[in-house]
Amino acid sequence: MKSYTITEINEVLKGIILGNTQEKITAPEQLEAASTTEISFIGNKKYEKLWATSKACVAIVNEDISIEPGANRAFIKVKNADLAMSQILELFALPMPEFETTIHPSATVAITAQIASGVKIGAGCYVGPKTSIGKNSILYPNTTLLDESSIGENTVIWSGTVVRERCHIGDNCIIHPNATIGADGFGFRPCPEKGLVKIPQIGNVIIGNNVEIGANSCVDRGKFSSTIIGDGCKIDNLVQIGHNSKLGRYCIMAGKSGLAGSVTLGNGVIIGGSASIKDHTTIGDGAVVGAGSGVTCDIPAGKTMLGYPAVEARDALKQWAILKKLVANSKS
Template sequence: MKTYSIEEINHVLKGTIVGSTLQMIQAPEQLERACDNEISFIGSKKYERLWLTSKACVAVVNEDISIPPGENRAFIMVKNADLAMSQVLDLFSPSSPQFHTEIHPLAVVDPSAVVGAGTRIGAGSYIGPKVVLGKDVTIYPNVTILDECTIGDRTILWSGTTIRERCHIGNDCIIHPNASIGADGFGFRPCAERGLVKIPQIGNVIIGNHVEIGANSCVDRGKFSATIIGDGCKIDNLVQIGHNSVLGRFCIMAGNSGLAGSVTLGNQVMIGGSASIKDHVTIGDGAIIGAGSGVTGNVEAGKTMLGYPAVEARNALKQWAKLKQLVSN
């Protein structure tokens, strides 16, 4: 079990200790559930009221905290408690699943594949012809990587992930269990003789560096050229990204949201949970799409959109207020 003194934790956070405690800290926990040997966090003033009844011996807090820590308890004051929380969680993080051999004997690696130094491949995984794996890649059991794919250095692929042919993933990415990268895009056209005719999807998927894709999410290959996920994008679980969509850098998509085909997101776009974006729509840099919204047209940079169909946030709030008045009357 990992244990730290408050001074050892603050050495990492580089904050200011207010109060004192000799208690050794064994784990992080939320305020309501914490025990007297655990550290917690107060990232917003609205949670300060929970400190009085919490048993935590230490809390990481913002510099504008307005309450004292109390007897035999302490605060570590930092500029941003939410960011500091990530450092504390990293300190207490348990070890990743272990590999007893770099390439498990039950893995299938095509002779033409290139495997970089330090790369580990779990049992039941399949590495196809002309695949190139970078250095220190981690491939957990039962991952499939088909022909001519490339996987960048230090990328992690969790069990059940499928990377279809000719797709490319950058450095330092994390692909969570059962994600699908490069499945066919959803392309069909009606035909009087044959019903629905499938449109061939001959493109691929290109994923940048430091991208994270959640469990059971799907990134479809392009009909032609590529579906592109820019550097630093973070994709939640159960997200659908349609063929030939292009995401800029540092976009966020929350769970159950989806992009239809040929959607373009600028840099740092945020898509809320269960939001849906119509095909061929462009959303500008820094725009925010609220949870459950349905976007049917282009969105200017920096705008916040709400509702179904989505309109600018202030207009949506006015509409909802008027509807509430109508109902109350």
């Protein structure tokens, strides 16, 4: 078990210590559940009230903290408690699952696959013809990498993921279990003779560097070009990204949200959980779509949208206030 003194912790955070504790810190934990040897954090002033009943010996806090730590307890003041807590989590993180062999004997690796140094391939993986895997990347057991696809350097692909043919993933990416990269886009057209006719999806998926894609998410291949995920995007679990969609850099999509086909997101766009975006819609840089919202038209850069159908946040709030008054009046 790892343990650290408060001084050793602060060597990483480089904050200011208020108070003191002799306890060895053994783990991070949320305020309500922490024990006397654990460290927690207060990222918002509304949570200061929980400190009095918490057993944590140390809390990472923002500079505007208005309470005292108390006897044999301490605060570490930093500019951003949330970011500092991520450093603590890295400090206490356990090692990744181990590989007994670099390439497991049960893995199938095509003769024409190019495997760089430091790559690890787990049991039951399939690495197809003319694929390439960059230095120090990891394929956990039962991963599939089909023909002519590529994975960059220092990328981790977790078990059950399927990367279909001709799709490309950049450096320093994390693809979580059972994600599917490059499934066919949802393309059908009615035909009097045959009912619904499938439109071939002959494009691919291109994923940039430092991208993270959550478990059971799906990024569909383009119909005749590429579905693109820009550098630094973070995609939650159970997210659908339709064919020919294009995400700029550092976009965030929360769980169960979805893009229909040919959606374009600018840089830094945030899509809330369970939000849905209509096909051929463009959302400008820095725009925010609230959870559960439904976007049916283009959104200018920097706007925050709420509701179904989504409208500007201030208009949505006004509408909700009016509805609330109407309901109240109808009961009186």
